[in-house]
Structure formats: C-alpha cells, structure tokens
Amino acid sequence: MTDLRPLSPAEAAQGLRRAGDAARGFLGTDPVTQNDALLARELTRREAQVYAAGGALVGCVPNRAQPRQAYVSSTSAGPEPVRALLGHLTTYQRRTSFVALVPEEGAAAFLGAGFAHSGVLPGHHYAGHAFHDLLVLVKEEPCRS
Amino acid sequence: MKLRGYRGTDRGLLSGPWLAGELLGLPIGDWPALAEPTAVPPPTGDDEELCVTDDAFVRYTAIDWVHRRARVEIGVHSPLSDVDTLLARAVEHGFTGLNLRRLHGWVTPVTRPDTEALTAAGFRREAVVPAATWFDGAPAAREIWGTIRHD
Numbered sequence: 401m402t403d404l405r406p407l408s409p410a411e412a413a414q415g416l417r418r419a420g421d422a423a424r425g426f427l428g429t430d431p432v433t434q435n436d437a438l439l440a441r442e443l444t445r446r447e448a449q450v451y452a453a454g455g456a457l458v459g460c461v462p463n464r465a466q467p468r469q470a471y472v473s474s475t476s477a478g479p480e481p482v483r484a485l486l487g488h489l490t491t492y493q494r495r496t497s498f499v500a501l502v503p504e505e506g507a508a509a510f511l512g513a514g515f516a517h518s519g520v521l522p523g524h525h526y527a528g529h530a531f532h533d534l535l536v537l538v539k540e541e542p543c544r545s
Numbered sequence: 546m547k548l549r550g551y552r553g554t555d556r557g558l559l560s561g562p563w564l565a566g567e568l569l570g571l572p573i574g575d576w577p578a579l580a581e582p583t584a585v586p587p588p589t590g591d592d593e594e595l596c597v598t599d600d601a602f603v604r605y606t607a608i609d610w611v612h613r614r615a616r617v618e619i620g621v622h623s624p625l626s627d628v629d630t631l632l633a634r635a636v637e638h639g640f641t642g643l644n645l646r647r648l649h650g651w652v653t654p655v656t657r658p659d660t661e662a663l664t665a666a667g668f669r670r671e672a673v674v675p676a677a678t679w680f681d682g683a684p685a686a687r688e689i690w691g692t693i694r695h696d
Contacts, residue, residue, distance in 0.1 A: 465566060465677065468676065499677075521672060523693050526611055536689070538674060
C-alpha cells in the first residue's frame with residue numbers, strides 16, 4: 401500500500417509546480433496559469449487536503465453540501481495512489497462517495513481504481529490554446545458505520 | 546424583464562425556500578416550517594456576479610476567467626414567475642455581458658425541476674453525480690446541466 405504524507409498548501413503548490421502538465425486541473429487549480437502563492441491560496445480556500453503518495457500527489461476537496469462526498473485528483477498515471485487516497489478517506493474520514501473531473505488522458509488512473517463514467521463536461525477546461533472536455537467519474541463505497 | 550446589478554436594498558431577494566446552489570431554484574412547496582431558508586451571500590470577490598430582477602436573483606459564482614466559465618444559481622420567489630425569460634436573460638448576460646463561454650449548474654431531480662425551461666434556454670444534461678447533496682434526510686443525486694456559446 402502506498403504511504404500518504406500530508407502536505408501544507410505551500411508544499412502542495414511546490415509539488416504541483418514540479419509535477420508539470422500532470423498537475424493541470426488538479427482540484428481545479430492550474431500551475432501553468434497560477435503562481436505558487438495563488439495555488440496555495442486556492443487550495444486553502446477550497447479546504448483541499450493534499451498528500452504525497454510515492455512520487456505523485458493526490459488530494460481531495462470536500463463537498464460542502466454533502467460531507468460524505470469528496471472531489472479527488474491525482475497527478476499519477478497509475479491507480480495505486482488513488483486507491484491509497486480512497487482507502488484513507490474511507491477509513492479515517494468516513495467518506496462514501498468520490499467524484500473526479502479529469503481529461504480523457506487522465507482517466508485510466510481512476511478507472512483502474514474502480515471509478516465509473518458518469519458524464520462529460522464539454523469545453524470545461526482551457527489549456528494549450530484549446531478548450532477540452534472533462535470526464536465526470538464517480539465511485540461509491542458502502543458506509544461502514 | 547431586465548437583469549440589474551445587486552444593491553444592498555435587494556438583500557431580501559437572496560433568501561428563500563430553495564435547495565442551495567440550484568441552477569433553477571423554484572420555491573419548494575413542502576418546505577419544513579422550522580427550517581431556515583436558503584440564503585446566498587452578497588458578492589465579495591471578482592469571481593462572483595450577482596444580478597436581480599423584481600422577484601429573483603441570478604448568481605454567477607466560481608467564475609473562472611481563464612477557462613471562461615461560471616456556475617449559475619437562480620432563486621425565484623414566485624412560482625408564477627416567467628422562468629423562461631429569466632433563464633434567457635441569465636444566459637444572455639453570462640455570454641455577452643461577462644463574455645463567458647460556458648455556463649453550468651446543479652439540478653436536483655428529486656425536487657422535480659422545470660427541465661423544459663432549462664432545455665429551452667439551451668442547457669443540456671451533461672452528467673449525474675450520485676449522493677451530491679443532502680435532501681429530505683437522505684443523500685440525493687444531482688445532475689450537471691450546462692450550455693456553451695459557440696463562437
């Protein structure tokens with residue numbers, strides 16, 4: 401199991417900067433159009449929790465309208481860091497529902513962790529002089545309590 | 546019907562018996578008598594825009610000027626209001642007044658929303674998120690509806 405190490409917003413901003421293109425759209429942020437100070441401020445404003453998972457970053461933002469649900473992101477192309485994050489959120493925070501908004505090329509990590517397609521947001525993300533669709537992926541876990 | 550900018554004297558329009566964050570928030574008939582009405586805060590930052598009519602508000606929130614998109618919330622006080630015109634004005638202001646390219650919002654099927662009005666305004670259902678909100682003592686699914694300006 402991949403170990404998770406919690407990061408402060410400033411550490412998370414630096415990690416996202418190092419992750420490059422893989423971090424674009426991470427929890428709604430973009431290290432290409434936002435500097436480190438703005439990244440840290442946005443992560444704080446969204447109450448984001450960011451973790452280092454091996455060489456990747458994973459994170460979540462709680463849904464304020466439904467405390468059992470969280471929006472999750474990962475900079476890894478593989479599913480293992482996502483599985484570790486879901487295990488942590490399920491076990492220690494009692495989250496039972498997870499949503500990921502990812503581009504087509506980033507979907508494999510989440511599909512490999514058990515997420516399912518729920519829809520497409522057309523033209524939701526701008527990068528590289530073009531608008532791109534985002535996939536909505538969802539996963540629900542049974543409540544253990 | 547004309548959208549105008551929010552002023553402090555319009556504060557009374559910002560609360561009512563709707564589900565929070567709803568794209569088309571119409572009054573819920575069986576709203577519990579002791580439940581607090583849903584309220585939206587007055588605009589504070591540059592990622593929000595708040596417009597009002599005589600009996601409704603239109604809130605553009607989470608405006609992202611890079612991705613040129615915003616999430617829209619509407620709260621209507623009278624169920625007899627002309628929601629078709631209100632939605633058309635909201636879309637028009639978002640696309641031409643704010644120069645956004647995409648507008649989206651939450652629709653909660655369990656509240657039996659007026660999806661024909663949304664469709665007439667150009668919105669389409671794009672995704673379903675299970676257990677996205679809490680309603681009537683249980684998690685409820687929400688849909689994401691959106692519209693795009695093609696230019």
